[in-house]
Amino acid sequence: MLLCHPWATAGQAVLINGASGGVGTSAVQIAKALGAEVTAVCSTRHAERVRALGADRVIDYTTADFTCEPGRYDVLLDLVGNRSLTACRRVLAPEGVFVSSAGAPGGNWLGPLMWIAKVVVTGLVVSQTMRPLLMRPRRADLEFLAGLAAEGKLRPVIERCHPLTAAAAAVGHVADGHAQGKTVIIVRDHPARTAPVRSAR
Numbered sequence: 544m545l546l547c548h549p550w551a552t553a554g555q556a557v558l559i560n561g562a563s564g565g566v567g568t569s570a571v572q573i574a575k576a577l578g579a580e581v582t583a584v585c586s587t588r589h590a591e592r593v594r595a596l597g598a599d600r601v602i603d604y605t606t607a608d609f610t611c612e613p614g615r616y617d618v619l620l621d622l623v624g625n626r627s628l629t630a631c632r633r634v635l636a637p638e639g640v641f642v643s644s645a646g647a648p649g650g651n652w653l654g655p656l657m658w659i660a661k662v663v664v665t666g667l668v669v670s671q672t673m674r675p676l677l678m679r680p681r682r683a684d685l686e687f688l689a690g691l692a693a694e695g696k697l698r699p700v701i702e703r704c705h706p707l708t709a710a711a712a713a714v715g716h717v718a719d720g721h722a723q724g725k726t727v728i729i730v731r732d733h734p735a736r737t738a739p740v741r742s743a744r
Contacts, residue, residue: 551577551579552577554580556579556582556614556615557579557580557581557582557617557618557619558582558620559574559582559583559620560584560623560625561584562585562589562593562601563583563589563723563724564724565700565724566622567583568596570620570622571597572597572691572698574618575596575597575598576696582598582599582600582602582609583600584623585601585603586603586605586721589723590603592700592723592724608626610631610633610634612634616636616639617639618642619635620676621645622645623645624643624645625645628641628662632671636671637670638670638671639671640672640674641671641672642675643658643674643676662674663675699725700724701726701727703726704727704728705726705727706728707728707729707730713726
């Protein structure tokens with residue numbers, strides 16, 4: 544939701560770290576709909592899907608570190624948390640916006656709380672805006688997203704569908720960090736299946 548108003552605007556350079564996941568695939572589409580120039584960070588196997596969603600440029604994290612790339616970004620949306628704040632700020636414009644929904648690098652259970660505190664405190668002493676991705680549903684945002692969906696500019700990407708009996712496996716797949724788009728759990732009885740990645744039309 545934070546990409547809606549006013550985090551990404553026409554002409555801004557936006558980098559999305561974790562662009563092929565459930566949130567990232569939506570973020571790419573929203574940023575493009577707002578007129579931003581989008582750089583997506585994902586693995587090799589997800590690159591074509593992210594380009595199909597509208598990304599102007601893709602950085603393959605298996606061969607390159609986005610924090611060492613040339614250029615500065617107006618917005619950096621971090622959905623992975625695998626780079627330090629110092630490294631992320633290095634590719635952020637002096638007045639840029641850093642938004643994180645990830646825990647700290649390292650993965651310990653205190654990581655998310657410590658990371659949020661670090662992001663907030665850093666934002667108090669630097670020129671860049673540093674914020675965790677904290678939100679509450681707002682009617683205006685939901686109507687905005689509904690409008691994009693109605694226009695075909697925002698489509699869910701579904702990688703796999705599982706029956707409720709396989710919910711543990713579905714959660715494990717997402718927790719591994721390599722899901723492409725959404726993983727759906729079907730509550731009614733349904734044979735287990737793995738659906739090809741697709742965008743709803």
